[in-house]
Amino acid sequence: MxxxxxxxxxxxxxxxxxxxxxxxxxxxxxxxxxxxxxxxxxxxxxxxxxxxxxxxxxxxxxxxxxxxxxxxxxxxxxxxxxxxxxxxxxxxxxxxxxxxxxxxxxxxxxxxxxxxxxxxxxxxxxxxxxxxxxxxxQNKSVEYVRKFFGIKGDFEPHEEEKYREEYAWAFEGVDED
Amino acid sequence: MVHFPSDLHFDIVSRLPIKSLLRFKCVSQLWCNMIDDPSLAYMHLTRSVEEPKMLILDHQTKNPDTSRFTEVAGGFLKADMKLVTKFAKSKACFLESCCNGLLCFAKNYDDRVLVLSSWRPISKGPLCLLAGRPIFACGALHWFVYAHVDRDALKGKYIVSFDVGKEEFGSISPPKYYSSSHLLDLGGNLAMVDRSFDSHIEIWVMKEYKKKEWVQEYKIDVNPRLGILDDFWVEVIGLWEFGEILLRYRASFISYNPKTDVKRYIEILDLHFDIVSRLPVKSLLRFKCVSQLWCNMIDDPSLAYMHLTRSVEEPKMLILDHQTKNPDTSRFTEVAGGFLKADMKLVTKFAKSKACFLESCCNGLLCFAKIYGDRVLVLFNPLRQEVIALPPHRASYTKKSKYGLGFDSSTNTYKVVRVFSRGGSFNMGADVYTLGTSSWRPISKGPLCLLAGRPIFACGALHWFVHPYVDRDALKGKYIVSFDVGKEEFGWISPPKYYSSSHLLDLGGNLAMVDRSFDSHIEIWVMKEYKKKEWVKEYKIDIYPPLGISDSSLVEVIGLWEFGEILLRNRESFISYNLKTGVKRYIEILGHDVEVLYHMGSLLSISKFQTKQGCETTLAFSYTSKQSSVFLHQSGQAGLHKGLAPLPGQI
CATH class of the missing domain: 3.30.710.10 (Potassium Channel Kv1.1; Chain A)
Known part of the structure; x- marks a missing residue:
């Protein structure tokens, strides 16, 4: 190249x-x-x-x-x-x-x-x-990504909560925004 | 039947939107001619039948020819540039101008291609050099003057206009100096966006074109309301449905309703897919919460396959905990020091048996069989905490079958091969199940002979040692049986040495063999170039004295992981050995009944492949095709587009 x-x-x-x-x-x-x-x-x-x-x-x-x-x-x-x-x-x-x-x-x-x-x-x-x-x-929070890409969260609170519970390990060790 | 005079048809037809008219071309030849008649198109234009839409011009499309033009949800139209680039015989076409539904392109860098048939010179050109793409509004084209033109000489006449009817250039003073502004067509009026403020943008509109008076019509707070930090990058695209204004800020699009003050984000995902495919699974599982679109994208198998080719994941060690007492909420955890830990509970619950045996693993997926009744096979993705059952295979022979899970990178499919004996060590049969299908297929030729142990997937093939009971003389050195997952063919490989005290493993993606026939050390042979089938003795690890292991035949090499270390297991103790520095460290892994595996996590959501009676595999495929229309386009441009009925012979 x-x-x-x-x-x-x-x-x-x-x-x-x-x-x-x-x-x-x-x-x-x-x-x-x-x-x-x-x-x-x-x-x-x-x-x-x-x-x-x-x-x-x-x-x-x-x-x-x-x-x-x-x-x-x-x-x-x-x-x-x-x-x-x-x-x-x-x-x-x-x-x-x-x-x-x-x-x-x-x-x-x-x-x-x-x-x-x-x-x-x-x-x-x-x-x-x-x-x-x-x-x-990579290590940013969901909120940061939404803000960064200009995305509005469109999950119902209970749907989002379900994912947060299901993949609790993925929410550990996240950087400060 | 209703009889109308044909001129009444004309009137009614002129009130229909283009989408309907294109459909009604099929009504009859008469209708077809009427719809293609230019006079209908001009009448149609005066009626303002069309709703304002946003047109996405796709410059890098991979769509088939049949979907060159599509309607996308939410008021968007999408057109391929393929037709234009093909016609212009150049991939580099630049949108020069657009007006009432027609777009005018010039071949980049050689604008002579634009020449239609004959150009007429007009007596007077514009005042000075022009900048950017003109805006057509109120019967005239409008440009800003070129930035480098001496400002004092212009005396405020910063906008150059061209009256298309009179064919005369003129000039208009913008309401303010224009350096950070841009012009646009706002609902048919000429408008200017002033971007010189920090926290907002102002849109000035020329309501009555003849009077040339500007009115400051909208003031849109962009910071913090729209979350835009630098308004210089805001572009106003136009007024469209529900009286909303579409704004572009860098790569994101925002539709703003000035009446209700409501904004909504519009995702035209173009580059996101590529960026997302570079993130590790851990981040992606978190980002499923970002939005429904992201959630769908992250669950899409095509992202998982792309993710796999990028080798994003770090090699980790997976601890499978068979006797956990953990609560359900911590079924999967990250343990300090590069370990992942997964409960077997999900698998055993699903298989309705506590006795599940790990048959094979490949690219982040694990395949288990129920020990008593091995027709029950389950596939497990520990990172996603998903388990699915594979359809049962046909007959079961008395002897237990062997299973191997492999990945075919040429078709992006996971396959499970089942090997069984028809009686005797050399009479073997095999069948294959492809993930996403509903049944097992027999393959014509089984392996050479009985197989031993768990297979190792490396370089697109599964590998087993032959069973120790098989007569060694009959094999003539063919001690490793391979199965090419793509070709679905069995073959064989000679190990570098006789294999009795050896085991196979995947060492950083290569097939490797551990020779444990020495007292004081072990040797690791690696097949660096798989095609050549040449073994290289890559590592020699002294186990006594440095590791203090007295019996090398019990040492198991688990794999290569972080910092270039090799993880060894000696009975219940684990040692990570750094090949470069020779430093060893002991690792304590708690738990009585644990398996430790080399693991490269997979993003694949296998629950998409769950076969259900009736809907079977179409589930996975319909899902993919539904998604592709939303985000699989690249390099989109969005612009305000008002349709116009087709003009015959316009090209």
Whole structure:
């Protein structure tokens, strides 16, 4: 998955692509970075006849569903990609990865990053941020999850009580909100 | 029969909603032509027959072609983008504009595809660069000017309009400076959402378009009432049923009734499924209480199978307590130090017998047989505290059958194989039960010979040692019998050594064999690459002196668990041995009659597979299909949509 960084191709690594966000900010990014976003990559596949390098930064690709603040973070994540995607094969590495995911931002930021990564069809990013959000809510209370996702509890009190009794062990050791 | 002049038909038909009209195209050719007539469509538009709906545009659909357009509960319509992307020959299509039920897309990045037939230039273009998607209202299109246009030069004329009838550009002053605003169509009027406040948003509406006067119509408290922390991310989608306003905040949708001040959350689950599949079972069982939709999602077998492939669960040790005196409320508990403890009470109660024998376990499910009368088989998911009975198999032979529970990852099904002797050590038969079906199926070939002990499930197959009574010379080294759960075929594997004092186990997902033929140590052989069937001697554990065990043949290796330790059992004592550091720790497990098993928890709700007379397995399947329409779509966009009768030849 990190072909582009392992085998840097001098001609393509210098090529820049300009992305335009929903708030009309322009981002000039390296082609290798932009190609991680399949939605952007699709443009080049649609345009096979045209030479990408020749068009280069003269092409502005609009990303109407992505805010500049979010795109900036996605790009910085992209640049870190190679080292952060080593396969964790033991407990310690998994812990390090967990810490890394934790540092990535507030849960609210993660929601924006996930929405943007989903729109951009940025698979590694979606994987990473989804996992980060999963890590975050893993030990949270039911009330926290409702608030976080904007969900209204729609169980009758007795129905909810039934689940709480049935799976009492799952309600132990829950973090403070 | 009622006879109407056909022009009366026209009038009546124009009052029907599109859903009815599309159905009535089948009435006759005349009706079909009438319904496809553009003049009907225009008349239909003036009548405002359609209720405002919300349209979900699904960009990443996996639906079959037959469900390209569906009505979703709660006022939503859902359309695939497939038709558009296919037509445009590009997956990257961008919604440029929408008006009265038609959507206009441009192929991303090459907007020439949009070119219809011939464009006419008009004499005057707009004032300046435009931003975003235009809003059509009151016969004109409206854009905000581009953010980087010099503000002073505009003198307040921040909205550019285009009168579609006169084909002229004009400008409108918004009620306020627009930097954090967005425009929308609110019930046919042009409206602007002001998001510059912390605790609320304001919606300004231009009630009388000719006068160009803005009225502050709505003020919606978003914080704390709607639980929105940053109103900058709020988008107002539109006015729809019951006079409610649909708001989008990040990934959640809220429908707000300004009259009654009631809000309701609308779940358009898209990314939740993926995030949820990464949570451990413990969290998910807690989150069943979040809402009914979450509860259904968590109970859906497809989530359980996805969950399994993600390897979310940490390996744990499960203590099965056969003689518990615990009250019913603590049938399942987490014990300090990576242990789970489950009562057998639920199983024994269900089987109506205290003598239940653990036949096999696989991926978090346990399979028990009643010791006296082994046609009664029960499946147990200890984490979910669910027990179901499997349908009884046909005949029972005099000798006790052996059962193996396995998982076929190619079809996501659990299967139970029953092995029985037809008389003699080499005349074996077998049948298979697939979870979710109603009966056992015989399979053509049974195993090589009589089997011993509890099978080990690893790498998609079940494994047994052959029975010690079987003539060893006749086997020629084929001492391990395997059963491929997917192919439903028996095979055999040669162990690295003769097996008399060995036992098999699942060591971190691999098949392993413990050699206990030495006095001072045990050896663990692991089959790292299952296809190659090559054994590697992976571990050598000194049991005397470091572990102080005098007889290695009684040592049982239970499995690999947290911190890379191996749990060993020596009679009634348990020792966790760290392979890297060589550190051992003794673990005390209370209880007289306990079994300790390596356990990877399963999310699967097996009660969904309970076979009932009459409704049988359809229960599980209808359940899945019912759910899929609610949340199995990804990457949805919601927008206000008013329908319009189809225009013939519009493409």
């Amino acid at each position: 990190s072909n582009t960084s392992e085998n840097p191709n001098p001609s393509s690594s210098s090529a820049k692509i300009t992305l335009k966000t929903s708030d009309n900010e322009l981002f000039e990014v390296e082609e290798a970075v932009a190609m991680k976003f399949c939605t952007v990559k699709q443009y080049f596949e649609d345009e096979k006849d045209n030479d990408v390098a020749a068009r280069g930064s003269s092409t502005v690709i609009p990303l109407p569903n992505v805010h500049s603040a979010v795109l900036a973070r996605l790009i910085s994540y992209c640049k870190k990609l190679p080292q952060s995607n080593a396969v964790a094969d033991n407990h310690e590495e998994e812990e390090t990865k967990k810490k890394e995911r934790k540092q990535y931002g507030t849960p609210g930021d993660l929601v924006d990053l996930i929405s943007a990564a989903n729109y951009l069809d940025f698979k590694e990013g979606l994987e990473f941020f989804n996992q980060a959000l999963a890590d975050h809510i």
